[in-house]
Amino acid sequence: MSDELLSPAEMSEADRLTIDAGPVDGIGLMRSAGAAAAAVVLERYPAARRVHVLCGPGNNGGDGYVVARLLGESGVDTVVWALGAPRPGSDAVLAAAECPIKPRPLSGLDPEEGSIVVDALYGAGLSKALSGDAARAVDIVTRLKLPVVAIDLPSGVSGGSGEVLGGRAFRADVTVTFARKKPGHLLLPGRERCGEIVVADIGIGDGIIASLRPRTFENTPALWLADFPMPAVDAHKYKRGHAGVFSGGPGATGAARLSALAAARSGAGAVTVLSPANAMQVNAAHLTSIMLRKTDDVADIEGFIEQRRPSAFVLGPGFGVGQRTRAFAMALLASGRPPDRPRIDGLVFDADAITSFRETPDSLFEASRQANAPALVMTPHEGEFARLFPDLAGDAALSKLDKARKAAIRANAVIVYKGADTVIAAPDGRAAINANGAAWLATAGSGDVLSGITAGLLAQGMPAFEAACAAVWIHAEAGSRFGPGLIAEDLPSAMVPVLHELVAARGSR
Structure with a gap:
């Protein structure tokens, strides 16, 4: 059907x-x-x-x-x-x-x-x-x-x-x-x-x-499987995309590492945790296959983009709320101007990146509408959605589907309105409702993993709406299959059999 x-x-x-x-x-x-x-x-x-x-x-x-x-x-x-x-x-x-x-x-x-x-x-x-x-x-x-x-x-x-x-x-x-x-x-x-x-x-x-x-x-694989990334025979790690994940300070590094691991598991050929100098040792003690780079300011971001040509970023998990987060977000959204700069395929803003704009949401929306801005995916839960879109959140006449659609158009972003009935909406009016989730996913760090999966798929060139839909489904399917006892650290490994099945299905098309 x-x-x-x-x-x-x-x-x-x-x-x-x-x-x-x-x-x-x-x-x-x-x-x-x-x-x-x-x-x-x-x-x-x-x-x-x-x-x-x-x-x-x-x-x-x-x-x-x-x-x-x-x-x-x-x-x-x-x-x-x-x-x-x-x-x-x-x-x-x-x-x-x-x-x-x-x-x-x-x-x-x-x-x-x-x-x-x-x-x-x-x-x-x-x-x-x-x-x-x-x-x-x-x-x-x-x-x-x-x-x-x-x-x-x-x-x-x-x-x-x-x-x-x-x-x-x-x-x-x-x-x-x-x-x-x-x-x-x-x-x-x-x-x-x-x-x-x-x-x-x-x-x-x-x-x-x-x-x-x-x-x-x-939201089923039939909706996005044709766009699911399959590495070419001659692929090397950078052909499979490079994702950057911003880390918080020394006491808040775990969320970024969860996102980074999920980005790598979802197929990104290279993943770098972008860490403030004071958290480098903490991150280094926990990272093996994932790279690490000092990133304290916008100049560091620009240098990373020029030298390593990443194709996707995650900003927000454990990063902190405030002016620095807003500055990083604006720099990423402006990374495609002028157009001869290295192209970034997509950005994922979650958690603190969303909350940092609660007083000035229009500045974020205006930046996402600028020419050559990377595709933006935002993954708010109900509280974060209300911070960016208080009028929509408070309108009892609107369904969750209506709210997500209107938010996507306003923000010129793919909105992943999280919950047990997650809705994914695109600025062009398309929307998908997810139905394969389970209560086991309601655990700390689960959303950080979702952000990482999304970025990993974006890094491989998957279009933003399809990448967000696929990430939500994969995340939910992995959690549902794992069942009781699930914690966020389990999700990247739990994804593996799900990914095997998707690759097999994609290859048989």
Whole structure:
């Protein structure tokens, strides 16, 4: 299945275009959707004592009437509970007419223990909190801990934002959606309510989806594998890229070394830790394959760029907050001017590099928009995001996806808005939502490793958006596979089998 994600509006447009193209019509799509959901119920719950199908007044409810008809025809004891009649003139009216099971009012819902619930009340386009009988149904089903198969999305979850509207929604064991996933399937807290997600083909062709030109994706290797770096046969270390990682002072060197090791593991041919003079001995005691260079001021940076021609940098982890950090950041962003200077492919700003601009974010954004500025990737967690983009962070009307997109455009940077549902957004409007992470990654130093992976991929010439997406996925996959007991120092080694698989997949394309 493709990695595109469709907003509720895009999904509605895909339905319309499919119907207009023929030969399938609206009720045909509804029958296919209901058949897919009914098949899941029959496969997953063959011994169910009874199935309660909850039908709303819209097309989601129409899918439910199809499910109920097919389950009844299969000999399953099926009860239909309706939240009002289907909307006049809709395909749901036809689906309800085809269902021989007489619906009961949802207000009387009284399921028994051991039964199954099919949630067909509301789909991805829900824009307000559940109330009345729908809210009561959620409470009853939740109290009885009944298994739920949700159609499209669990009712109460926004398909666009993943928000649980009003704080009340079904918690599904399985969610059956159609054609493509929606952002709400992957963004928290909605993702936790979906359970297993089954994407069913109901006849909406890939050409129809492509005509919509989706700009949102699930972050999987299919999105960026074609750009994943593969060393040439004649490659030497500098052909594989050189990454520089700035170190903090003597008491704050570990974060930079984590980033540097991750950059090297991700394939950069050479990595140099750029250390202040007073931390050289500390860093030297811990570095072997990674090089070390004294860097106390902007002149040192310029000398390093001229002499060693690095292709990517990491600034921020353990570096300290203040004027010196801002000066280093501005020097790196200006490194491509004049254009005859050595070209830097990308910069990764994290942690202290982000926080240092909390009072003057516009100066950072203006510098990133200048001609010949290196591609910039910023990797804020929620608190750091709020320091640079306080208005976006505080806007409750915006989803995490919306916030990351707007921030990327404003900053002219790839924004990696970190969290359990990390969003990666590019200035051109593309965005990806990551879904393979695990709680084990919530450990000190994990973000430093992510910055290093990103820089290592940038150093090898991978485009900034693709490099950021790949780094997030690799980082999460390594952490998920390692599991309990993970600390940040484990991540660079845990990446190795993941990288082996990616290289093999890239080579087989």
